Amino acid sequence: xxxGKKKRKRTSSAGSxxxxxxVMPFIDIFSMLTTFLLVSASFMGMGILEVQxxxxxxxxxxxxxxxxxxxxxxxxxxxxIIVTHQWTAAPVEKTELRFELNDADIAKxxxxxxxxxxxxPENDKVDLRADDxxxxxxxxxVLDSIKTLTETDxxxxxxxxxxxxxxxKKGRGSYLFEKVVIGSVLL
Amino acid sequence: xxxxxxxxxxxxxxxxxxxxxxFSILVTFLLMSYSSDPxxxxxxxxxxxxxxxxxxxMDEVPAISVTRxxxxxxxxxxxxxxxxxxxxxxxxxxxxxxxxxxxxxxxETNKAAVKELTGALSEEKKSKPPQITIxxxxxxxxxxxxxxxxxxxxxxxxxxxxxxxxxxID
Numbered sequence: 001x002x003x004g005k006k007k008r009k010r011t012s013s014a015g016s017x018x019x020x021x022x023v024m025p026f027i028d029i030f031s032m033l034t035t036f037l038l039v040s041a042s043f044m045g046m047g048i049l050e051v052q053x054x055x056x057x058x059x060x061x062x063x064x065x066x067x068x069x070x071x072x073x074x075x076x077x078x079x080x081i082i083v084t085h086q087w088t089a090a091p092v093e094k095t096e097l098r099f100e101l102n103d104a105d106i107a108k109x110x111x112x113x114x115x116x117x118x119x120x121p122e123n124d125k126v127d128l129r130a131d132d133x134x135x136x137x138x139x140x141x142v143l144d145s146i147k148t149l150t151e152t153d154x155x156x157x158x159x160x161x162x163x164x165x166x167x168x169k170k171g172r173g174s175y176l177f178e179k180v181v182i183g184s185v186l187l
Numbered sequence: 188x189x190x191x192x193x194x195x196x197x198x199x200x201x202x203x204x205x206x207x208x209x210f211s212i213l214v215t216f217l218l219m220s221y222s223s224d225p226x227x228x229x230x231x232x233x234x235x236x237x238x239x240x241x242x243x244x245m246d247e248v249p250a251i252s253v254t255r256x257x258x259x260x261x262x263x264x265x266x267x268x269x270x271x272x273x274x275x276x277x278x279x280x281x282x283x284x285x286x287x288x289x290x291x292x293x294x295e296t297n298k299a300a301v302k303e304l305t306g307a308l309s310e311e312k313k314s315k316p317p318q319i320t321i322x323x324x325x326x327x328x329x330x331x332x333x334x335x336x337x338x339x340x341x342x343x344x345x346x347x348x349x350x351x352x353x354x355x356i357d
Contacts, residue, residue: 023203023204023207024203026207027203027206027207027210030207030210030211030214031210033214034210034213034214034217037214037217037218037221038217040221045352045353046228046236046244046245046350046351046352046353047239047241047242047243047244047245047350047351047352047353048241048243048244048245048246048320048348048349048350048351049239049241049243049348049349049351050243050318050346050347050348050349051346051347051349052316052345052346052347053336053339053340053345053347055316055340055345076329130329130333131329132328132329132330132333133328133329133330134328134329135325135326135327135328135329136237136323136324136325136326136327136328136329136331136332137237137325137326139329139332140237140238140239140325140349140351141237141239143239143349144239144240144241144351147241148239148240148241148242150240174242175242182333182336184333185333185336185337185340
């Protein structure tokens, strides 16, 4: 970019003209910076949703004392989401909730998942099953509702994660249920 | 500063202040949306990622890409989809045979690379299940994802990272 010839304005008043700022170097720097940023910027951010699948093991079964644990299962059908939770020992307290597979009900489903997490803070695992006909986009929406707590959601009353990477950060979301196992893969 | 249309003795001069304003706004916007992620990945034009508000960042380039027409492993097309479904000839025990074979190769290459680097597999590496990143077009059905995951499971991949798109400005 060429620099223009400096000009001095004539002033109506007597004496020397006021000093004038040469903005051309600013424009040069801005042009270079804009070009560099436009070339190197990526406008679409990418994230990942981590899921596990069950595996079959040949190792001998370890016999442990049966403990009362919480089981949370989410089934995605072409038109519905079914949430089933229960305790493995008495009192079982089995509950089944049904939501429609649309944006409004997915929001309600997310609120219910937050309530379940707060009710049983020691459980951070969900067994997710999906029907073959479910669209991948909808599957990701439900998975997102299970895994991620956004900054607009009420904070959880669970103890914070020991892993600093997984601890909630200011202005960002955190994990709602960190472990999601897709059980329907092996069925 | 003089503006266009000054008297004839001075000639024409351009008022650059509006241009400076535009540049300032543009630079501010670009700096705000600038991504400093070390991993950069260009998504295929034939693939539209589903949206997600996930907090986890992409940390590796996806090995498996499922576009509207193909399944690619490391940018090599292995399966041609027929109306979004895997041809019956490529299915074996519910899994996709060419994908399973390619994933077995990747798993073996990864194991050999780790052995070469560390001499022997450390306890941490042994206990950590191998992972793989998948990107898939949002219009496909879960059946296709299930078959890919089953192929991965047979090749000893138990953790899957599903690539999604998200807004860059939080």
